[in-house]
Amino acid sequence: MQTFDNHSDLSFSFPESWKLDGDDSAANAGTISVVSPEGGFWCVRRERNDSDYDAIVQQAITAMRDVYSDLEVDTVVEHVAGERLSGVDMHFFCLDLTGTAAIRVWQTLHGKYVIFSQADDAHLTHCKPIFDAITASLIQRHGNKSAEEYL
Secondary structure, eight states, X not given: OEEEEOXXXXXXXXXXXXXXXXXXXXXXXXXXXXXXXXXXXXXXXXXXXXXXXXXXXXXXXXXXXXXXTTOEEEEEEEEETTEEEEEEEEEEEETTEEEEEEEEEEEETTEEEEEEEEEEHHHHHHHHHHHHHHHHHHHHXXXXXXXXXXX
């Protein structure tokens, strides 16, 4: 496993075969992405505590719907590493492939982590456990400082 750590508010582990998306300035970026060899990706950004959950999720849905007009959206609550993550799964068609994108929001006492992942459905069975493992490493590195009552 490799580790990304900006020595501030983002630290997580990801597979050796995945690549950090971006350049050397990624350590100072607000959003960090890692990409699988098959093209699936996981990314995270940290929001201020006063960022509105509904606005965050709606912004992602709107951006996806601008590209995929036939987008289907399912509300999801899941638990990773003992923490509650709320969000949506978005299902779409691109050319002759189907894909799934997920947005999850993890509320902590110090802010919200917005986690976005996407893979075509042919690779989702392989990528989803990896997405969850990367998310779990993020949660574990940030001490499970959850503030579930904010969601």
